[in-house]
Amino acid sequence: MTNRIAIAGASGLVGANILKSALERGYVVRGAMRQPQKAAAVLENLPGAAERLTLFSANMDEAGAFDEAVEDVDGVFIACLIPVYRAPDGTPATELDDQRGFREIINPTVNGCLNIMRSAIRAGVRDIVICSSTSSTNPIPAVAVKNEVDHWSDADAQCAAKKYTSATKTVMEKAAMELAAAHGVRLRILLPTLMLGPMVLPAHGEEGFMGAIRRMLRGEKGRHDTAPNDSTSMAHVEDVAALFLAAYESPTAEGRYYAVKQSWHWNDIYRALGEIEPGMKLPQLFEGEQTTPTGFDFTRRDSLGVAMRGLPEILGDAVNWVKANM
Ligand SMILES: NC(=O)c1ccc[n+]([C@@H]2O[C@H](COP(=O)([O-])OP(=O)(O)OC[C@H]3O[C@@H](n4cnc5c(N)ncnc54)[C@H](OP(=O)(O)O)[C@@H]3O)[C@@H](O)[C@H]2O)c1
Structure with a gap:
C-alpha cells in the first residue's frame, strides 16, 4: 500500500490527531481546511511535517474546492463535518421548520461531504474514510446493545423532533454510502462521541x-x-486516530465502525x-x-x-x- 493521504478538516480535533499519527507512521499528508494559517504554526512543526506535510485552503461548501488537495493521493479522510446548531441568521436549529432545517442545517453538511467525495472520485481515489458520530446509531425504540450494521437513527423521527443537527449525520452517511457504491469507493465511516x-x-x-x-x-x-x-461514551483521542488509520490500512474494512471505548x-x-x-x-x-x-x-x-x-x-x-x- 502506498501512503499518500489527504485530510479534510486537518486542523480539527479529530483531523489534527489523524494528521499527527499519519506523519508518525511515515505517510505523506495533504491537510485541507478553510483557514490553514490558523493552525499552520503547530501542524508544520509536528515531527515529519517539514518533509511530508502540505497544507491547503479549501471550503467544502464549494464544488471542486478540494480538487487540488486530493490530487495524487491514495486515500481521503473527511473530518470536517462539524455539527451545525444554528441557521445562518442565528435561529437555533430546534426552532426551524422542515424546509429550513433541511436547507440550512442538513443539506450544507451533506453536500459538503459529497463535494469532497466527488473531488476524490474525479482524482481516482477509491478509499475514503469519514468521521461521523454515534448519534446516527440510535434506533427507536432503543436497544440494549447496539451495533453499526443494524442500528440507525431515524432521520424522519429526528426531524419531527426538530433534531435537524442530529439528523444531519444520518442523512449524510446514507448519501455518502450511495455515492461510494455508485463509484466503487471502499468507504469506512468512523463513529466517535467524546474524545479526550x-x-x-x-x-x-x-x-x-x-x-x-x-x-x-x-x-x-x-x-x-x-x-x-x-x-x-468516550475514547482516548489518540486511539480514535489509530482506529481511523487502521480502518484505512485494512485491506477489507468497509462500512461503519464505532470509535468509542x-x-x-x-x-x-x-x-x-x-x-x-x-x-x-x-x-x-x-x-x-x-x-x-x-x-x-x-x-x-x-x-x-x-x-x-x-x-x-x-x-x-x-x-x-x-x-x-x-
Ligand atoms: N469533537 C467531538 O467531541 C466530536 C464528537 C463526536 C463526533 N465528532 C465528529 O468529528 C468530526 C470532526 O469534528 P471535530 O471536533 O474534529 O471538529 P473541529 O475541531 O471543529 O474541526 C473541524 C475542522 O474542519 C474544518 N472545517 C470546518 N468547516 C469546513 C468547511 N466548510 N470546509 C472545509 N473545512 C472545514 C475546520 O477548519 P477551518 O475552520 O479552518 O475550515 C477544522 O479543520 C465531525 O464530524 C464531528 O461531528 C466530534
Missing part, C-alpha cells in the same frame, strides 16, 4: 469537556452542578476524576437509581485491532495535558 487526552492544537483543550476539566482544575464549575443520571455513567466519570485529581471541583454525584450506560457490540471495532485505553487512562491523560498547558 493530549490535544495537538492548544485551542482544542479549551473546548468541550477538555475545557470543563480545565475549569474544574481551577476550582470552578465544569459542566455540571450535579452529575446527570445519564451516560456518555465504551459508555460510562457520569457518576463513574466524576468518581474516576476525583481519584486522579482529588483537588478538583467536582459536581455532586447523582443519588438514586442509576440508568444503565449505552451498550455496544464492539465486534467490528475490535476487528480493526486497536487496543483502546480505559477510563483512568483517558481521563488521566486529559488531566495531565491540561495541567501541563494551564
Whole structure:
C-alpha cells in the first residue's frame, strides 16, 4: 500500500490527531481546511511535517474546492463535518421548520461531504474514510446493545423532533454510502462521541469537556452542578486516530465502525476524576437509581485491532495535558 493521504478538516480535533499519527507512521499528508494559517504554526512543526506535510485552503461548501488537495493521493479522510446548531441568521436549529432545517442545517453538511467525495472520485481515489458520530446509531425504540450494521437513527423521527443537527449525520452517511457504491469507493465511516487526552492544537483543550476539566482544575464549575443520571461514551483521542488509520490500512474494512471505548455513567466519570485529581471541583454525584450506560457490540471495532485505553487512562491523560498547558 502506498501512503499518500489527504485530510479534510486537518486542523480539527479529530483531523489534527489523524494528521499527527499519519506523519508518525511515515505517510505523506495533504491537510485541507478553510483557514490553514490558523493552525499552520503547530501542524508544520509536528515531527515529519517539514518533509511530508502540505497544507491547503479549501471550503467544502464549494464544488471542486478540494480538487487540488486530493490530487495524487491514495486515500481521503473527511473530518470536517462539524455539527451545525444554528441557521445562518442565528435561529437555533430546534426552532426551524422542515424546509429550513433541511436547507440550512442538513443539506450544507451533506453536500459538503459529497463535494469532497466527488473531488476524490474525479482524482481516482477509491478509499475514503469519514468521521461521523454515534448519534446516527440510535434506533427507536432503543436497544440494549447496539451495533453499526443494524442500528440507525431515524432521520424522519429526528426531524419531527426538530433534531435537524442530529439528523444531519444520518442523512449524510446514507448519501455518502450511495455515492461510494455508485463509484466503487471502499468507504469506512468512523463513529466517535467524546474524545479526550493530549490535544495537538492548544485551542482544542479549551473546548468541550477538555475545557470543563480545565475549569474544574481551577476550582470552578465544569459542566455540571450535579452529575446527570445519564451516560456518555468516550475514547482516548489518540486511539480514535489509530482506529481511523487502521480502518484505512485494512485491506477489507468497509462500512461503519464505532470509535468509542465504551459508555460510562457520569457518576463513574466524576468518581474516576476525583481519584486522579482529588483537588478538583467536582459536581455532586447523582443519588438514586442509576440508568444503565449505552451498550455496544464492539465486534467490528475490535476487528480493526486497536487496543483502546480505559477510563483512568483517558481521563488521566486529559488531566495531565491540561495541567501541563494551564
Ligand atoms: N469533537 C467531538 O467531541 C466530536 C464528537 C463526536 C463526533 N465528532 C465528529 O468529528 C468530526 C470532526 O469534528 P471535530 O471536533 O474534529 O471538529 P473541529 O475541531 O471543529 O474541526 C473541524 C475542522 O474542519 C474544518 N472545517 C470546518 N468547516 C469546513 C468547511 N466548510 N470546509 C472545509 N473545512 C472545514 C475546520 O477548519 P477551518 O475552520 O479552518 O475550515 C477544522 O479543520 C465531525 O464530524 C464531528 O461531528 C466530534
